[in-house]
Amino acid sequence: MQINKIKTEIAEMLSDVFDGATIMVGGFGEAGSPIELLHGLIDHGAKDLTIIANNSGNGRVGLGALIGQKQVKKVICSFARSAKGITFQELYNKGEIELEVVPQGTLAERIRAAGSGIPAFYTATAVGTPLAIGKEEKIFNGKKYILEEALNADFALIKADVSDRYGNLTFKKTARNFNPIMCMAAKQSLIQVRKLIEPHQTNPENVITPGIFVKKIIEIDNPIIETNAIEEGMIYP
Amino acid sequence: MQINKIKTEIAEMLSDVFDGATIMVGGFGEAGSPIELLHGLIDHGAKDLTIIANNSGNGRVGLGALIGQKQVKKVICSFARSAKGITFQELYNKGEIELEVVPQGTLAERIRAAGSGIPAFYTATAVGTPLAIGKEEKIFNGKKYILEEALNADFALIKADVSDRYGNLTFKKTARNFNPIMCMAAKQSLIQVRKLIEPHQTNPENVITPGIFVKKIIEIDNPIIETNAIEEGMIYP
Amino acid sequence: MTKKNFTNAEKGWERGVIASKIANDLPHASYVNLGIGMPELVSQHIKDDREIIYHSENGLLGMGPTPNENEIDFDLINAGKKPVTILPGGSFCHHADSFSMIRGGHIDYCVLGAMEVSMNGDLANWSTGKGIPAVGGAMDLVAGAKNVFVMTQHLTKEGKPKLVEKCTLPLTGSGVVSRVYTDYAIIDITKEGFKIVEINENLSIEYLQTVTEGRVYQ
Amino acid sequence: MTKKNFTNAEKGWERGVIASKIANDLPHASYVNLGIGMPELVSQHIKDDREIIYHSENGLLGMGPTPNENEIDFDLINAGKKPVTILPGGSFCHHADSFSMIRGGHIDYCVLGAMEVSMNGDLANWSTGKGIPAVGGAMDLVAGAKNVFVMTQHLTKEGKPKLVEKCTLPLTGSGVVSRVYTDYAIIDITKEGFKIVEINENLSIEYLQTVTEGRVYQ
Numbered sequence: 001m002q003i004n005k006i007k008t009e010i011a012e013m014l015s016d017v018f019d020g021a022t023i024m025v026g027g028f029g030e031a032g033s034p035i036e037l038l039h040g041l042i043d044h045g046a047k048d049l050t051i052i053a054n055n056s057g058n059g060r061v062g063l064g065a066l067i068g069q070k071q072v073k074k075v076i077c078s079f080a081r082s083a084k085g086i087t088f089q090e091l092y093n094k095g096e097i098e099l100e101v102v103p104q105g106t107l108a109e110r111i112r113a114a115g116s117g118i119p120a121f122y123t124a125t126a127v128g129t130p131l132a133i134g135k136e137e138k139i140f141n142g143k144k145y146i147l148e149e150a151l152n153a154d155f156a157l158i159k160a161d162v163s164d165r166y167g168n169l170t171f172k173k174t175a176r177n178f179n180p181i182m183c184m185a186a187k188q189s190l191i192q193v194r195k196l197i198e199p200h201q202t203n204p205e206n207v208i209t210p211g212i213f214v215k216k217i218i219e220i221d222n223p224i225i226e227t228n229a230i231e232e233g234m235i236y237p
Numbered sequence: 238m239q240i241n242k243i244k245t246e247i248a249e250m251l252s253d254v255f256d257g258a259t260i261m262v263g264g265f266g267e268a269g270s271p272i273e274l275l276h277g278l279i280d281h282g283a284k285d286l287t288i289i290a291n292n293s294g295n296g297r298v299g300l301g302a303l304i305g306q307k308q309v310k311k312v313i314c315s316f317a318r319s320a321k322g323i324t325f326q327e328l329y330n331k332g333e334i335e336l337e338v339v340p341q342g343t344l345a346e347r348i349r350a351a352g353s354g355i356p357a358f359y360t361a362t363a364v365g366t367p368l369a370i371g372k373e374e375k376i377f378n379g380k381k382y383i384l385e386e387a388l389n390a391d392f393a394l395i396k397a398d399v400s401d402r403y404g405n406l407t408f409k410k411t412a413r414n415f416n417p418i419m420c421m422a423a424k425q426s427l428i429q430v431r432k433l434i435e436p437h438q439t440n441p442e443n444v445i446t447p448g449i450f451v452k453k454i455i456e457i458d459n460p461i462i463e464t465n466a467i468e469e470g471m472i473y474p
Numbered sequence: 475m476t477k478k479n480f481t482n483a484e485k486g487w488e489r490g491v492i493a494s495k496i497a498n499d500l501p502h503a504s505y506v507n508l509g510i511g512m513p514e515l516v517s518q519h520i521k522d523d524r525e526i527i528y529h530s531e532n533g534l535l536g537m538g539p540t541p542n543e544n545e546i547d548f549d550l551i552n553a554g555k556k557p558v559t560i561l562p563g564g565s566f567c568h569h570a571d572s573f574s575m576i577r578g579g580h581i582d583y584c585v586l587g588a589m590e591v592s593m594n595g596d597l598a599n600w601s602t603g604k605g606i607p608a609v610g611g612a613m614d615l616v617a618g619a620k621n622v623f624v625m626t627q628h629l630t631k632e633g634k635p636k637l638v639e640k641c642t643l644p645l646t647g648s649g650v651v652s653r654v655y656t657d658y659a660i661i662d663i664t665k666e667g668f669k670i671v672e673i674n675e676n677l678s679i680e681y682l683q684t685v686t687e688g689r690v691y692q
Numbered sequence: 693m694t695k696k697n698f699t700n701a702e703k704g705w706e707r708g709v710i711a712s713k714i715a716n717d718l719p720h721a722s723y724v725n726l727g728i729g730m731p732e733l734v735s736q737h738i739k740d741d742r743e744i745i746y747h748s749e750n751g752l753l754g755m756g757p758t759p760n761e762n763e764i765d766f767d768l769i770n771a772g773k774k775p776v777t778i779l780p781g782g783s784f785c786h787h788a789d790s791f792s793m794i795r796g797g798h799i800d801y802c803v804l805g806a807m808e809v810s811m812n813g814d815l816a817n818w819s820t821g822k823g824i825p826a827v828g829g830a831m832d833l834v835a836g837a838k839n840v841f842v843m844t845q846h847l848t849k850e851g852k853p854k855l856v857e858k859c860t861l862p863l864t865g866s867g868v869v870s871r872v873y874t875d876y877a878i879i880d881i882t883k884e885g886f887k888i889v890e891i892n893e894n895l896s897i898e899y900l901q902t903v904t905e906g907r908v909y910q
Contacts (some may be wrong), residue, residue, distance in 0.1 A: 001740070001741060001742055002743050003718055003720075003721045003743045005744070009755075028532045028533075028551075028555075028569070029532075029551060029555035030548060030555075031532070031548060031549050031550075031551050031555075032549070041513055051416055054569075060343060078608070078609055078610050079608040079609065079610045079613070080606050080607075080608050081605075081608040086527045089606060092606055099606070099607070100606045100646065101609055102609075103608050103609050103611065103612075103613040103614050104531065104569070104573065104609070104611040104614060105569075105573030105576055105577050105611055105614030105618070106613075106614065107354070107612075107899070108568075108569035108570040108572075108573050109355070109571075109573065109577070109615065111569075111570070112570040112792075113358070114796075115790035115792055115796045115798075115835055116346070116788075116791075116795055117360065117361060117568065117792070117794075117795035117796040117797060117835075118346070118358045118359060118360060118766075118795075119359050119377035119378070119380075119382055120358070120359050120375075120377060120382075121350070121355045121357070121358035121359070122355060122357050122358070123354065123355060123358050123577065123617075124354060124577070124614045124617040124618070124658075125577060125613050125614045125617045125618070126617070127617065127647075128596075128645055128647065128648025128649075129613060129644065129645045129646060129647065130601075130644045130645070131609065138357075140356035140386070141356070143356075145357075147375070151655070162542045164781055165781070166754075166781040168781060168783055170442070171564065171566075172442075173441075173442075173534075173547065173550040173560070173566055174530075174532050174533050174534050174549060174551055174552075174566060175549040175552055176533050176566055176567070176568050177532050177533050177569050177610070178568070178569045179568070181568055181570045181788065183570060184792060184796060194676040198887045199780040199781030200778075200780040200781075202780070202781055202783070204410075204754070204778055204782045204783045204784050205407070205409075205410075205443070205784055206442070206443050207783035207784075207785075208568070210753050210783040210785065210793075211745070211783075211798075212723050212747070212753060212798050213754075213783065213792055225548055226827050227548060227626050238502055238522070238523050238524055238525060239525050240502075240503045240525045240527070247890070264748045265751075265769075265772035265773075265787070266750075266769060267766060267773075268750075268766060268767050268768075268769050269496045269767070269775075273550075274483070304823075310706070315826070315827055315828050315829070316826040316827065316828045317824050317825075317826050318824050318826040324823060325833075329824055336823045336824070337826070338826065338827055339827075340828075340830075340831040340832050341749065341787070341791065341827070341828050341829040341832060342749070342787075342791030342794055342795050342829055342831075342832030343832065344832075344841065345786075345787035345788045345790075345791050346584070346788055346791065346795070347789070348575075349788040351578075352578045352580075353570075353573075353574035353577055353616075354574070354576075354577035354579060355577075356580040356720060360795065360835075361795070361835040361836070362795060362831045362832045362835040363831045363835070363865025364834070364835065364866065365814075365863055365865065365866075366831060366862065366863045366864060366865065366866070367819075367828065367862045367863070367865075368831065401563055402563070403527070403563040404538075405563060405565055408784075408840070409767045410749075410752075410765065410767045410768040410784055411750050411751050411752050411767060411768055411769055411770075412767040413751050413784055413785070413786050414750050414751050414786065414787050415787045416659055417786040418786055418787060418788045421578060421812070423575060427490055429716050435562075436562040436563030437562040437563075439562070439563055440567070441536070441560055441564045441565045441566050441630075442566055443782075444565035444567075445786070447535050447565040447567065447575075448535075448563065448565075449505050449535060449575055449580050449581075450529070450580065462766055464766060
């Protein structure tokens with residue numbers, strides 16, 4: 001029997017998602033944003049989700065659409081402002097969605113820590129700022145650091161460029177961003193990929209996310225580009 | 238003016254090394270072992286060195302030879318036993334060299350932490366063992382962890398496969414091992430590389446160690462293979 | 475200490491002039507992160523006697539200029555989410571590796587905007603305390619980069635001093651700024667106060683003191 | 693509790709038989725790290741009804757069998773520093789990433805040798821307390837892998853029980869072992885003691901108790 005993580009239906013990808021789940025959403029801005037999986041999550045209907053992402057969505061597609069459907073109770077991100085952001089901003093101003101602001105590098109490192117079995121680490125980032133309030137402090141070599149804890153997730157929704165049936169992923173240019181570390185940190189990482197290849201076509205030197213960090217894969221060969229979708233006035237669902 | 242980190246003389250590579258320096262030595266077993274740089278360090282003559290590496294050298298070539306010259310006062314490594322090891326073992330049994338034993342994963346993570354600005358992190362590795370003695374403990378989610386501190390270095394001696402003049406490195410197969418993280422952790426990483434290429438030949442998707450972590454590069458196109466050298470009875474100097 | 479508004483303030487250096495002064499202070503072979511907005515101008519003023527490598531915190535080292543309209547790739551963007559290019563010898567990495575470059579002290583210089591800079595080098599540039607808080611990578615940059623340069627107008631749009639004895643806005647970092655480039659002056663942060671490195675040729679030290687909270691000296 | 697030496701101990705399963713029992717307990721699609729020495733045999737006994745992916749902690753996922761003499765590459769070795777191969781769909785990574793797989797709980801099973809295993813799952817397998825201490829990746833593996841299997845002879849070469857009430861040698865990990873495979877039995881670590889999952893067909897439970905320190909039960 002051969003390992004084969006490839007699925008053919010979005011619903012199958014998201015079959016284990018549950019109300020109250022913590023879900024990482026890959027991408028930075030729109031580079032790497034898994035729009036089709038996010039729309040699948042709207043169709044799925046799970047509620048009270050906590051979303052971990054760098055941003056909080058644009059327009060009414062992808063993450064913006066999911067938040068617009070009121071399926072999200074909390075967003076953990078570094079930058080929840082955006083020229084094209086609508087839904088998060090509306091709900092936040094009405095007090096209907098929670099926000100945890102995390103410096104971008106601390107966000108990345110907390111995600112990697114979760115994937116690497118590190119429950120907490122010290123960092124100089126945010127020392128002396130409002131984001132350090134309530135955090136444990138410690139001096140190393142005469143310099144002050146704060147303790148930051150790992151950010152775990154139940155699921156990660158990820159867009160990659162190429163994969164084989166094991167889930168060996170490569171990404172395109174800056175669409176790599178948070179994706180590899182989110183694949184490490186989530187119990188199930190769910191990948192939409194532009195192109196599937198055979199394992200013998202995978203160059204073992206160039207794999208960015210090895211299959212051990214991947215649970216399910218689906219091919220979406222012509223994914224929605226957020227900027228274009230918003231310009232065209234797309235609203236999901 | 239163009240950035241060019243390429244040097245032509247081993248002595249130039251090691252010109253800043255000083256007595257008492259902490260030096261990381263890349264490689265795992267012999268895969269990736271920077272034999273020529275290590276021999277250059279013998280010629281250089283620096284004393285009282287602290288070496289951070291996974292192993293403690295074989296025979297009387299490379300790290301084994303450096304230790305045999307009594308230039309090393311302390312070795313920090315995970316595995317100082319080896320069928321072909323001679324020099325470390327002799328000095329250790331005579332009490333003439335110090336040893337700090339670190340679990341291999343903790344060693345890797347402490348090195349990465351140094352390169353990533355993390356002064357310390359918690360880990361489950363070694364909890365309840367003699368290697369946890371004297372280390373700070375903390376409970377996260379009901380499980381006990383110990384605090385491990387970053388391992389910084391003044392220099393890293395590294396063997397890579399290919400580089401351009403910026404120091405964008407790739408490695409061959411399992412010769413990657415500790416090299417990328419040691420390049421991050423050392424103030425100066427000094428690279429011997431099998432082959433130099435032009436920057437436009439570097440594929441930005443496949444760079445393993447970006448040039449920002451590299452100080453100096455030298456081309457050694459046909460490096461000594463430790464196993465062969467030992468079989469042939471090589472003794473350096 | 476002045477609390478006045480300077481609505482008829484003197485005209486200082488143009489943004490391009492400030493950018494070129496910063497460009498001149500970035501040594502050959504530096505790894506540099508330029509903040510979104512005004513600091514992006516710096517790259518246009520680097521002279522041929524040096525090569526600078528630009529880092530964008532979303533996993534891009536060796537960032538090049540804005541592409542032509544027909545070369546735009548939505549998968550090749552900078553930290554400001556705008557299309558950019560990559561130069562020969564550049565590379566991509568993931569976010570944890572990219573921020574290791576910043577947090578691990580490998581970025582030689584970062585250039586950022588400011589709302590306030592205090593005499594001890596505190597920087598406030600991420601939040602007015604109102605609206606949706608959004609920090610991005612600013613706190614990582616000021617905590618991690620070897621040298622933190624601030625590029626800013628000397629006065630706010632409302633004519634208030636940005637160089638202050640003590641910041642009133644939420645901090646981005648404490649004691650992190652090394653040098654401030656404004657339209658009026660280049661100022662080093664020292665224990666004795668704001669040290670003038672260069673003053674706009676049309677202004678007096680007395681005037682600079684008037685539009686600055688906290689002691690300036692030469 | 694016995695302290696005797698069993699120099700004329702019963703003959704148990706051959707190593708290949710123990711290895712095949714472990715192989716049968718590794719589910720399809722598992723990510724597995726096999727320790728150096730006896731555990732390496734396990735991969736030779738995996739049946740066609742499953743695909744197992746082998747991890748070697750020196751940055752190799754998808755490890756294949758030993759190469760032919762003429763295919764040996766000194767840059768493609770396993771954690772025991774012996775030449776190996778890589779299978780299609782395999783990949784290389786650096787040491788921190790490789791140990792993230794282990795320490796982050798992504799390795800489903802690791803199989804290790806033992807000097808001592810205690811009733812509460814403590815493992816001692818890295819140091820006799822004499823000679824040069826060398827730990828390698830053993831402490832990371834037992835702390836991180838989802839399931840820690842021990843593969844060992846039931847008795848030491850000197851005929852002493854390896855399954856003990858309390859380890860006397862320096863620990864590799866505390867409360868980490870889930871199951872022990874010996875030439876005499878397969879034993880689960882439970883709160884009640886050593887639970888017999890399977891006993892060698894030629895041995896009685898009474899005999900097993902005699903050669904084991906601490907309660908065995910079925």
